[in-house]
Amino acid sequence: MQHLLELFVRTVHAQSLIPASGQLSASCNFTTGELNFSCIPLYIAYLIQLLLAIAGGFFVFGIMMAGYKYIIGSVTQAGTEAGKKEIIGRIIGFAVIVFSYLIVDTIVRLLT
Numbered sequence: 001m002q003h004l005l006e007l008f009v010r011t012v013h014a015q016s017l018i019p020a021s022g023q024l025s026a027s028c029n030f031t032t033g034e035l036n037f038s039c040i041p042l043y044i045a046y047l048i049q050l051l052l053a054i055a056g057g058f059f060v061f062g063i064m065m066a067g068y069k070y071i072i073g074s075v076t077q078a079g080t081e082a083g084k085k086e087i088i089g090r091i092i093g094f095a096v097i098v099f100s101y102l103i104v105d106t107i108v109r110l111l112t
Contacts, residue, residue, distance in 0.1 A: 019046060045108040050100050059094045066090055 006083035023029050024046060066086040073079020 041108045041111045045105060048101060048104055052097065053096070055097050059090060059097075062090045064089065069071075 019030065023031075024039060024042040028035055028042055066083055069086060070080060070083025073081075073083045
């Protein structure tokens with residue numbers, strides 16, 4: 001019975017603000033505490049990647065809700081337009097987030 005239960009129950013690990021391996025580079029180890037000032041840009045880049053993943057999740061959820069609004073709004077012309085504007089707004093917002101990530105990532109790579 002225990003083996004059958006293990007098939008359906010999986011272990012889920014949450015994302016931490018500290019990298020799972022504990023290391024960002026050879027000189028930056030969070031588990032042993034070996035840190036220096038060169039770790040700061042690497043850690044900022046790690047946090048930005050984490051935030052981009054969270055923003056991607058919100059984007060997917062928002063696109064699904066906007067698509068639902070677009071489909072349900074097909075009964076009236078105003079509902080269709082509102083859904084279309086929301087989809088376009090969410091795509092533009094995500095594009096802004098991705099381009100800002102690329103700019104910050106370029107800056108961090110130049111600093112390290």
